Amino acid sequence: MAVNMESLHEPISSSLPLEYQGDGNLKIFGFWVFLAAEVVLFSTLFAVYLVFHGNVAGGPTSQQLFDIRGFTIETFLLLTSSFTMGLGTYEMRRQNTKGVLAWVLITVLLGLGFLGMEISEFAHYVSIGANISRSAFLSAFFVLVGTHGSHVTLGILWILSILVQVMRKGITPKTARKLFVVGLYWHFLDVVWVFIFTVVYLTGKVM
Amino acid sequence: MLHSILQIGDKYFMWNEGPMIWTSDALIVLTSLGIVGLLTYLKRWKWLWDEWLTTVDHKKIGIMYIIAAFAMFFRGGMDGLIIRAQLAIPNNHFLTAEHYDQVFTTHGTIMILFMAMPFIIGLMNIAVPLQIGARDVAFPYLNAMSFWLFFFGALLFNISFVIGGSPDAGWTSYAPIAGPFYDPGVGENYYLISLQIAGIGTIATGINFLVTILKMRAPGMTLMRMPMFTWSVLITSVIIIFAFPVLTVTLALLMFDRLFGAHFFSVTHGGLPMMWANLFWIWGHPEVYIVILPAFGVFSEVVSTFSHKRLFGYKAMVVSLVAIAILSFTTWVHHFFTMGAGASVNSFFSFSTMLIAVPTGVKIFNWLFTMYKGRIEFTTSMLWALAFIPNFLIGGLTGVMLASAPADYQYHNSYFLVAHFHYVLIAGTVFGVFSGLYYWWPKMFGQKLNERIGKWAFWIFMISFNMTFMPMYFVGLMGMTRRMYTYPAGLGWGPFNLIETIGALGMGLGFVVMVFDIAYTIRHPEKDLTGDPWDGRTLEWSIPSPAPEYNFAVIPEVKGIDAYWMMKHPKEQEPGPVKAVDKSKIRPIHMPNNSYRPFIISVAFFVAGFGFIWQWYWLGIPGLIVVAIGLFLRSFEYNDEHFISTEEIERTEIAAGRL
Ligand code: HEM
Ligand SMILES: [Cu+2]
Numbered sequence: 001m002a003v004n005m006e007s008l009h010e011p012i013s014s015s016l017p018l019e020y021q022g023d024g025n026l027k028i029f030g031f032w033v034f035l036a037a038e039v040v041l042f043s044t045l046f047a048v049y050l051v052f053h054g055n056v057a058g059g060p061t062s063q064q065l066f067d068i069r070g071f072t073i074e075t076f077l078l079l080t081s082s083f084t085m086g087l088g089t090y091e092m093r094r095q096n097t098k099g100v101l102a103w104v105l106i107t108v109l110l111g112l113g114f115l116g117m118e119i120s121e122f123a124h125y126v127s128i129g130a131n132i133s134r135s136a137f138l139s140a141f142f143v144l145v146g147t148h149g150s151h152v153t154l155g156i157l158w159i160l161s162i163l164v165q166v167m168r169k170g171i172t173p174k175t176a177r178k179l180f181v182v183g184l185y186w187h188f189l190d191v192v193w194v195f196i197f198t199v200v201y202l203t204g205k206v207m
Numbered sequence: 208m209l210h211s212i213l214q215i216g217d218k219y220f221m222w223n224e225g226p227m228i229w230t231s232d233a234l235i236v237l238t239s240l241g242i243v244g245l246l247t248y249l250k251r252w253k254w255l256w257d258e259w260l261t262t263v264d265h266k267k268i269g270i271m272y273i274i275a276a277f278a279m280f281f282r283g284g285m286d287g288l289i290i291r292a293q294l295a296i297p298n299n300h301f302l303t304a305e306h307y308d309q310v311f312t313t314h315g316t317i318m319i320l321f322m323a324m325p326f327i328i329g330l331m332n333i334a335v336p337l338q339i340g341a342r343d344v345a346f347p348y349l350n351a352m353s354f355w356l357f358f359f360g361a362l363l364f365n366i367s368f369v370i371g372g373s374p375d376a377g378w379t380s381y382a383p384i385a386g387p388f389y390d391p392g393v394g395e396n397y398y399l400i401s402l403q404i405a406g407i408g409t410i411a412t413g414i415n416f417l418v419t420i421l422k423m424r425a426p427g428m429t430l431m432r433m434p435m436f437t438w439s440v441l442i443t444s445v446i447i448i449f450a451f452p453v454l455t456v457t458l459a460l461l462m463f464d465r466l467f468g469a470h471f472f473s474v475t476h477g478g479l480p481m482m483w484a485n486l487f488w489i490w491g492h493p494e495v496y497i498v499i500l501p502a503f504g505v506f507s508e509v510v511s512t513f514s515h516k517r518l519f520g521y522k523a524m525v526v527s528l529v530a531i532a533i534l535s536f537t538t539w540v541h542h543f544f545t546m547g548a549g550a551s552v553n554s555f556f557s558f559s560t561m562l563i564a565v566p567t568g569v570k571i572f573n574w575l576f577t578m579y580k581g582r583i584e585f586t587t588s589m590l591w592a593l594a595f596i597p598n599f600l601i602g603g604l605t606g607v608m609l610a611s612a613p614a615d616y617q618y619h620n621s622y623f624l625v626a627h628f629h630y631v632l633i634a635g636t637v638f639g640v641f642s643g644l645y646y647w648w649p650k651m652f653g654q655k656l657n658e659r660i661g662k663w664a665f666w667i668f669m670i671s672f673n674m675t676f677m678p679m680y681f682v683g684l685m686g687m688t689r690r691m692y693t694y695p696a697g698l699g700w701g702p703f704n705l706i707e708t709i710g711a712l713g714m715g716l717g718f719v720v721m722v723f724d725i726a727y728t729i730r731h732p733e734k735d736l737t738g739d740p741w742d743g744r745t746l747e748w749s750i751p752s753p754a755p756e757y758n759f760a761v762i763p764e765v766k767g768i769d770a771y772w773m774m775k776h777p778k779e780q781e782p783g784p785v786k787a788v789d790k791s792k793i794r795p796i797h798m799p800n801n802s803y804r805p806f807i808i809s810v811a812f813f814v815a816g817f818g819f820i821w822q823w824y825w826l827g828i829p830g831l832i833v834v835a836i837g838l839f840l841r842s843f844e845y846n847d848e849h850f851i852s853t854e855e856i857e858r859t860e861i862a863a864g865r866l
Contacts (some may be wrong), residue, residue, distance in 0.1 A: 057475070
């Protein structure tokens with residue numbers, strides 16, 4: 001990295017968490033900025049969705065489609081996975097590789113469960129003719145929730161690739177930073193889901 | 208056999224459209240063969256790969272951005288000339304309406320996204336790390352990704368001309384005419400997907416420069432001591448981060464409409480065509496500030512350097528940058544006052560638009576006061592900056608006229624508007640990047656561009672620019688609307704249009720003279736060994752030209768605004784050149800390794816994009832998978848840095864006369 005190399009070779013200082021050592025600080029900050037861009041991206045999608053919510057063009061409405069049981073379980077899975085990811089970070093700070101692997105694998109499994117439910121939800125809608133071409137409302141619904149879902153998919157693949165690195169290298173400043181960053185990403189997706197849960201599903205069920 | 212080849216030719220390469228396409232095909236094939244032949248003959252392939260295609264050095268990436276921007280200026284300028292040729296006289300039918308639509312669409316899109324943006328980003332790359340005393344940007348590898356994504360996005364957009372047909376719904380691509388129903392075919396898909404690819408690169412650039420400027424400044428350089436160009440880039444990065452994701456979404460939504468049958472912008476099924484106009488301009492208006500603020504930054508540097516004075520009103524300059532950035536997000540509706548949002552909405556956006564004139568005016572006065580009582584040196588760079596002020600003022604004042612909603616019902620979509628935005632885009636952005644090019648060229652290559660030829664280019668271009676666009680104000684007020692492919696005689700528009708066309712030829716000539724200046728300078732270099740040919744004030748002039756790979760052998764200590772000026776004029780001693788590097792402070796330097804991956808990943812993006820454009824998912828999806836694999840491999844890369852030893856640094860610095 002192009003930063004002043006003197007800083008790179010400072011002895012690991014105990015005042016900073018492991019993931020912030022060396023150029024970790026820079027990269028983590030960069031990732032926060034990236035998340036700011038993601039916030040704008042999702043805000044735009046939410047705005048579009050809200051405008052189109054009522055434009056069902058004679059097709060199914062959100063009230064008719066959404067299934068409370070389904071989206072509640074999805075929410076439960078994803079929120080729990082955020083918690084287990086946090087536990088993974090905690091174990092990372094304690095330098096406990098096994099603990100990291102265990103908690104993060106559980107996170108992945110929960111994420112996969114969420115994804116499976118979302119896919120089957122989408123498949124169900126499509127099977128009853130509520131597909132992306134049915135109405136502007138459904139276009140907006142599929143693109144907003146689908147964008148979140150594809151982020152989750154990418155997140156799972158990303159987490160797995162970092163787990164492999166942690167297994168190979170143990171917990172070093174570098175792997176710790178990577179784990180921390182992917183954790184941020186995962187928590188961010190969780191936050192976005194909280195908004196989808198309230199703005200799309202809950203509101204959609206009552207309005 | 209022959210028959211089926213011709214059929215394919217007609218279907219994918221539009222051979223049935225006649226000689227213009229055939230000539231372009233032939234020219235493209237010949238040029239490509241020529242480049243390949245030349246590289247092979249000169250045995251330069253390895254050099255190209257090792258030194259350029261895989262580089263992560265901000266200085267080289269900046270140079271590549273600028274070369275690409277020049278090529279795109281040529282392409283967009285040719286489009287402009289074709290437009291002017293078509294409109295030179297009444298009742299002209301040199302182009303059909305369909306072709307005319309394609310030409311103004313590619314002209315506008317290329318000029319803004321593939322000429323102005325990369326030129327600006329090129330200058331950012333060259334100057335910012337040097338101005339803040341850093342060894343590179345925060346994420347050099349990501350920087351290379353940005354460049355190659357832009358490059359292959361631009362390539363994808365350009366090949367539409369000969370493969371499948373260009374987009375033709377204007378650079379604004381308004382729905383529903385850009386939707387699948389009214390505009391079938393691949394043209395608009397090219398627009399959507401190539402802008403998407405380049406746009407991802409731009410977001411990465413925004414993030415990169417924000418982090419670079421916030422985190423990598425030399426010790427002592429507080430925010431309020433940063434050079435004004437760096438300030439403008441910081442603010443621009445913020446605008447990019449907040450505006451470009453909106454473009455990403457907007458393009459994606461129309462892509463869903465066109466490729467997957469969604470109904471965001473269609474007139475049926477509950478879609479809203481006006482949603483496009485809103486989303487597009489929520490990005491689009493900030494976008495025009497993305498291309499103007501760095502130009503303002505350039506002018507601040509150039510005016511202060513060549514007036515040999517400190518920039519007047521530093522704080523006011525910063526505050527006005529911030530104000531413009533915030534306001535830029537509150538004005539988008541002024542692009543469609545006539546769409547009937549109602550009086551109160553229009554009033555709000557009229558007012559917010561006019562407000563922008565205030566901080567802009569503050570900046571203009573600050574430049575004037577910087578020059579006041581200065582010892583002005585009329586270099587080519589300074590000439591561009593001086594010409595900017597009155598010309599941009601014309602563009603800005605007519606902008607205030609357009610901002611008045613009721614009056615806009617008269618001006619809207621007329622040539623008055625076309626004149627306005629060329630006066631701000633050319634007199635602002637283009638003059639700015641030219642000024643910056645002449646200013647930083649010595650830093651890039653260690654030689655000044657020839658001033659004599661440069662001044663010729665300046666005068667020809669500047670006068671012709673006024674000749675081209677000033678009559679457009681009048682012909683616009685006479686009722687000529689934009690995007691009209693031909694017009695009848697007898698309206699009194701003819702003479703104006705003819706003058707405009709002659710002016711456009713003059714601008715073309717000015718551009719050619721400038722390219723000639725570059726070629727001449729390369730052949731007859733006037734070496735600058737000082738590293739500081741203009742008696743500069745900021746840190747980039749404190750190091751040799753061209754800057755060594757690691758930029759600063761020893762990271763400088765900053766004591767105030769115009770850090771290098773203060774080093775040259777210490778309070779206690781006589782002023783004099785500061786050159787020597789303190790040998791005892793040299794330490795080995797860590798630098799990032801070159802990587803072939805940004806290039807390869809972007810090629811894969813290109814292939815995937817091409818597949819999606821043609822709805823060949825067998826090509827598009829594997830392309831995306833290769834992209835993903837590339838990104839994951841990057842994550843597994845650990846040894847991506849190398850050392851530069853103290854001995855090597857000492858050798859380099861001795862060769863540059865600094866030790
Ligand atoms: C080189 C000299 C140039 C000439 C002769 C020229 C000429 C023109 C003309 C005549 C039009 C109006 C076409 C129509 O409405 O029918 C136009 C449109 C446009 N020009 Fe230029 N132009 C030049 C340079 C530039 C530059 C440097 C930029 C941007 C940085 C630019 C951006 C645009 C845009 C955005 C449009 C609108 C396209 C649309 O309607 O979709 N032009 N140009
Ligand atoms: Cu605007």
